[in-house]
Amino acid sequence: MIAGVGAAALTPYPRRGLPVSVIVSQLFTGVSIGAVLLLIALGLALTFGQMNVINMAHGEFIMAGAYTVYVLQQSISSAGASLLIALPVSFAVTGLMGVILEVLLIRRLYARPLDTLLVTWGVSLILQQAARDIFGAPNVQTSAPSFLTGSVQITDDIVIASSRLFILGLALAAVAALMIVLKTTSLGRRIRAVVQNRDLAAVSGLATGRVDRLTFFIGSGLAGIAGVALTLIGPIGPAMGTNIIVNAFLVVVVGGIGQLKGTVIVAFVLGILQSMVEYATTVSVASVIVFVAIVAFLQWRPQGLFTLRTRSLA
Amino acid sequence: MSPRLRTFAGFGITALLLFAVAPLVLGDFRLGLLAKYLCFAIVAVGIGLAWGRGGMLALGQGVFFGLGGYAMAMHLKLADAGPGELPDFMTLYGQLDALPWWWAPFANPVFALLATVLLPMLVALLLGLLIFRRRVRGAYFAILSQALAAAFAILLIGQQGTTGGTNGLTDIQGFFGYDLNDPVNRRMIYFIIATALLLMLLAAWQLMRSRYGELLVAVRDAEERVRFLGYDPANVKLVAYVVAAGMAGLAGALFVPAVGIISPALIGVVPSIEFVIGVAVGGRASLAGPAIGAIAVAWAKTALSERVPSAWTYFEGLLFVLPIVFLPGGIASLVRLRRRRTAEAPAAPALEKVPS
Numbered sequence: 001m002i003a004g005v006g007a008a009a010l011t012p013y014p015r016r017g018l019p020v021s022v023i024v025s026q027l028f029t030g031v032s033i034g035a036v037l038l039l040i041a042l043g044l045a046l047t048f049g050q051m052n053v054i055n056m057a058h059g060e061f062i063m064a065g066a067y068t069v070y071v072l073q074q075s076i077s078s079a080g081a082s083l084l085i086a087l088p089v090s091f092a093v094t095g096l097m098g099v100i101l102e103v104l105l106i107r108r109l110y111a112r113p114l115d116t117l118l119v120t121w122g123v124s125l126i127l128q129q130a131a132r133d134i135f136g137a138p139n140v141q142t143s144a145p146s147f148l149t150g151s152v153q154i155t156d157d158i159v160i161a162s163s164r165l166f167i168l169g170l171a172l173a174a175v176a177a178l179m180i181v182l183k184t185t186s187l188g189r190r191i192r193a194v195v196q197n198r199d200l201a202a203v204s205g206l207a208t209g210r211v212d213r214l215t216f217f218i219g220s221g222l223a224g225i226a227g228v229a230l231t232l233i234g235p236i237g238p239a240m241g242t243n244i245i246v247n248a249f250l251v252v253v254v255g256g257i258g259q260l261k262g263t264v265i266v267a268f269v270l271g272i273l274q275s276m277v278e279y280a281t282t283v284s285v286a287s288v289i290v291f292v293a294i295v296a297f298l299q300w301r302p303q304g305l306f307t308l309r310t311r312s313l314a
Numbered sequence: 315m316s317p318r319l320r321t322f323a324g325f326g327i328t329a330l331l332l333f334a335v336a337p338l339v340l341g342d343f344r345l346g347l348l349a350k351y352l353c354f355a356i357v358a359v360g361i362g363l364a365w366g367r368g369g370m371l372a373l374g375q376g377v378f379f380g381l382g383g384y385a386m387a388m389h390l391k392l393a394d395a396g397p398g399e400l401p402d403f404m405t406l407y408g409q410l411d412a413l414p415w416w417w418a419p420f421a422n423p424v425f426a427l428l429a430t431v432l433l434p435m436l437v438a439l440l441l442g443l444l445i446f447r448r449r450v451r452g453a454y455f456a457i458l459s460q461a462l463a464a465a466f467a468i469l470l471i472g473q474q475g476t477t478g479g480t481n482g483l484t485d486i487q488g489f490f491g492y493d494l495n496d497p498v499n500r501r502m503i504y505f506i507i508a509t510a511l512l513l514m515l516l517a518a519w520q521l522m523r524s525r526y527g528e529l530l531v532a533v534r535d536a537e538e539r540v541r542f543l544g545y546d547p548a549n550v551k552l553v554a555y556v557v558a559a560g561m562a563g564l565a566g567a568l569f570v571p572a573v574g575i576i577s578p579a580l581i582g583v584v585p586s587i588e589f590v591i592g593v594a595v596g597g598r599a600s601l602a603g604p605a606i607g608a609i610a611v612a613w614a615k616t617a618l619s620e621r622v623p624s625a626w627t628y629f630e631g632l633l634f635v636l637p638i639v640f641l642p643g644g645i646a647s648l649v650r651l652r653r654r655r656t657a658e659a660p661a662a663p664a665l666e667k668v669p670s
Binding site: 048052054105108109112113114115117118119121122123124125126128129132133242246247249250253282283284285287288290291294295296298299302 | 373
C-alpha cells in the first residue's frame with residue numbers, strides 16, 4: 001500500500017546478479033522509500049503524534065509545497081536556485097496554511113478528534129479542487145537541478161539516483177532539526193510540556209493556545225518540505241496528497257504517538273518491508289501483506305512501537 | 315405520541331414514500347438513481363450503528379460494500395456467460411483458459427447470495443477481533459480501517475486478469491434470469507432495494523432499543539467503566555462492526571444489479587469516506603438520520619455535478635466541514651430540538667448524544 005510513494009515512483013533497480021546484491025539493492029530501494037515516507041510522516045508525527053490532531057489535509061499541504069516549487073520555477077529559471085529557495089518558502093506557505101486551518105477549524109474540535117479527521121478531509125477536498133482550478137487538472141512537471149539528475153554508482157550492480165540520496169539527506173536533516181528544536185529550545189520545551197500535561201502547562205502560565213498554533217505551524221511546514229522533495233521523484237498533481245496520506249498516518253500509528261524515534265524507525269522498516277515483499281510478489285499483493293503485517297504488529301504493541309508512559313486507562 | 319408510536323408512524327410513512335409515492339412520481343431513470351441512493355443509505359444505517367452508537371469511525375466500509383458487490387457481480391457475470399464459459403473480460407485481459415479456483419463457487423447462486431453478506435461479516439469479524447481485543451480504538455481504528463480500504467483497492471486493481479482491474483466488473487446483463495435491460499425488471503430491483511432498506515432500518519432499530527444497544531452506547535461513552543462492570547467491550551463493539559459490515563455487503567450486492575457495475579473506484583479510500591458524510595449530515599446517532607443524510611448527499615451530488623462539475627467538490631468539502639463543526643448532531647438534532655421545546659417530559663438519557 002506504500003506503492004504510491006514507492007515502486008511506482010522509483011526507477012527499478014537491476015534485478016540480476018547474486019542474491020546478495022539483490023538483497024542489498026532492495027535494501028537501498030527500501031531505505032529510499034522509507035526516506036520519502038519519513039519526510040511525509042514527520043509533520044504528522046508532530047501534529048498527530050504530539051497534538052493528537054488528525055489532519056487529513058496534510059497531504060494537500062504537501063501538494064501545496066510541491067506547487068510552490070512549480071510557481072517559483074516560473075520566475076526563477078535556475079532549477080537549483082529555485083529548489084533551494086523553495087525549501088524555506090514552502091515551509092512558510094504550508095505552515096501558514098496550517099495555522100489558518102488551526103485557528104478557523106481545528107481549535108473548535110480539540111475535544112472531538114474523529115470529527116477533526118472528517119472536517120480536515122473536507123478541507124482537503126476543497127484544496128484539491130482549488131489546485132485543479134488554479135493549475136489545471138493535469139499533472140505539471142518541474143525541472144530537477146542538474147546536480148540531482150545523475151546517479152551514484154555504489155557497486156557494479158547498485159546505482160542510486162542522486163535525487164533519492166538528496167531526499168534521504170533532507171529527511172535526516174529534518175528529523176535532526178526537529179529533534180534539536182524539541183529537545184533544546186524553549187519553544188520545544190513548551191511544546192513538550194503542553195503535550196505531556198496540558199492543564200498543568202496552562203496553570204504554570206504557558207499560553208497553550210499559542211503553543212498549539214506554533215506546533216501546528218512547524219508540523220504543517222514540514223509538509224511543505226516533503227512537497228519540495230516529492231517534486232524530485234514524481235509529477236505534481238492535485239490528487240498527489242490523497243495517495244500518500246494513508247501510509248503516512250500508518251507510519252505514525254505504528255511508530256507510536258508522542259515520540260519521534262518510533263516514526264523514524266517505522267518509516268524505514270516499512271519502506272524496506274515494502275520493497276522486499278514487492279520484489280518477492282507484486283505491488284498489489286505487497287500492499288495487502290504490509291497491511292496484515294501492521295495489524296499483526298499491533299497485536300504485539302497496540303499502542304505502537306514506543307509509547308509515552310501514562311497512568312491513564314484510555 | 316409516544317416515542318414507540320412515533321417510530322412506527324415513521325416506518326409507515328417511509329414505506330409509503332418508498333413503495334407508493336416514489337414509483338408514481340419518478341420516471342424510470344430517476345427511480346434507478348434513487349435505487350442507487352438507497353444502497354448508499356443501507357451502508358449509512360450500518361455506519362450509524364457502528365459510529366453514531368458505537369463510536370467506531372469506520373472509514374473502510376467500501377471494502378465490505380465491495381466484497382458484497384464483487385460476490386454478486388461474479389455470480390451475475392458467470393450466469394451471463396453461461397455454464398462452462400468464461401466471463402468476457404477474462405478472455406480480454408488475462409488470456410485465461412480456465413476459471414480461477416476462487417471464482418468457481420460463485421457459479422452457485424445460493425453460495426453467491428450468502429457470500430455477499432457473510433463474506434464481509436467474516437472479514438469484519440477477523441479484523442475486529444484482532445483490533446478490538448488489543449484495545450486499538452479511536453483514531454487508530456479509523457486509520458486502520460482506511461488503510462484496509464486502500465490495500466483492498468490496490469489489490470483489486472493489481473489483479474486485472476481475475477478481477478477486471480480498474481474497470482471492475484461491468485456490463486452486467488441479467489439478474490437471476492431476469493433481463494436487466496427491461497424497465498420492469500429494473501423496477502423490481504428498486505422494490506427489492508427499498509425492502510432491504512426498510513428491513514435494515516428495522517434491524518438497526520431493534521438493536522438500538524435493546525439492552526445491547528444501551529451497552530453499545532455505554533462502551534462508546536465510557537469503555538473502561540463498562541469493562542469494570544464485567545462486560546467485554548471488545549465483543550460489544552465487534553457485534554456492531556460486523557453488523558455494519560453485513561449491511562454494507564448487502565448494499566454492495568444490491569448496488570450491482572441496480573447500476574450494472576462494481577469497480578475499485580466505488581470502494582477505495584475516497585468512496586469509503588464519502589459513505590460517512592451522509593451519516594454525519596443526517597445525524598450519526600439517530601435511526602433515520604444516516605439513511606436520510608446519505609440519500610440527500612447522493613442526490614445533491616447528482617444534481618450539482620450534472621450542472622457544475624467542479625462546484626460539487628467544493629460543496630462536498632463544505633459538507634464535511636460545516637455540519638460537523640456547527641451541527642454535530644446533524645439534521646436529526648434539529649428535529650429533536652424542536653421536539654424537546656414542545657415536550658414536557660424530562661430529557662431522555664443521552665442515547666443520541668453525539669460521540670467525539
